[in-house]
Amino acid sequence: MWVRAQHDILDSLGAYFSEQDFLYEKKFFKLITPQLWSLDGMDTTINPGLWQQVEWLYTANGTEGFVTIGNFKRNDYSGIRFTEYRNDYYFFLDEVALIPVDPKEKLCMQADSVKQAIYAENERHSYLERKVYLYRHNPPPVTPLPKTIQRRTQHIDTLIIPDIFFATASYQLSPVSFHVLDSFASRLSLPAIDSMVVEGHTDSIGKLAYNEALSLNRAISVKDYLNNKVQGLQEKTTTRGFAYLRPVASNKTPKGRQMNRRVEIILYRKED
Structure with a gap:
């Protein structure tokens, strides 16, 4: 997602996954710790006036019924009069959607009806306070939903393509990579392969937009090369460009930056 705040009181963003609406939990909402923080996806805190990208990776455990995205502040307010932001401090969330990474995976049939029921809630002011008070003492029952239908797959191999296999600051593969x-393509047994993911990564030098394009184009170059070697692999391959958002080493040293400039090929096969 992309985040922008006019005021620096928005120091971070969090996502909290819960079985029940967080307002009805017995624990006071200010004591809730989200599973995901914006600092997990950004190098710095949110900079007022600038749009910044936040990227999270979350693995569900099957009990999630709600996701709450909000300003889970790490630090308390200080020296701020709340009236200063009374009319211009808002969150706007647009086009929130659940989309399976695997196109053959299907969300449970009740997903849309649950979403519509949540969006239909419109209690305000004292009515919301009374509802929260009631449900904190007598929480509403949680209706269990059927599990998402998902193919069983197993991670079988990962190949790291280092930066030296590309032309400098380019996504063109160099001959030393061939x-x-x-060798990797010769070991691919297509019937056993469920899917292949090719992910590009860069170091932190340069602007995010440039590194996003470079990392994605490098992933596409590797994908195209392997697709030309293995017929039918195209339909099973997904490419992603993460720029410098997923480092494996520190970007403060030349060696660390070199390790971060890479393309990862991840193979999955269907479980028997």
Whole structure:
């Protein structure tokens, strides 16, 4: 998602996954710790006036019924009069959607009806306070939903393509990469492969937009090379560009930056 705040009181963003509406939990909402923080996806805190990208990766455990996105502040307010922000401090969330990464995976049939029921809630002011008071003492029952239908897959291999296999600051593969990719392609047994994910990564030098394009184009170059070697692999391959948002080493040293400039090929096969 992209985040922008006019005032620096928005120091971070959080996502909290829960079985029940967080307003009805017995624990006071200010004591809730979200599973995801904006600082997990950004190098710095939110900069007032600038749009910044926040990217999270969350693995569900099957009990989630609600996701709450909000300003879970790490630090308390200080020296701020709330009236200063009375008319211009808002959250706007647009086009929130659940989309399976696997196109053959299906969400449960009740997903849309549950979403509509949540959006239909419109209690305000004292009515909301009374409802929260009631449900904190007598929480409404949670209706269990059927599990998402998902194919069973198993991670079988990961190949790291280092930066030296590309032309400098380019997404063109260099000839020294051909032998490694040819050897990898020769071991691919297509009937056993469920899917392949190719992810590009960069170091932190340069602007985010530039690194996003470079990392994605490098992933696409590797995908295209392997697709030309293995017929039918195209339909099973997904490419992603993460720029410098997922480092494996510190970007403060030349060695760390070199390790971060990479393309990862991740293979999955269907479980028997």
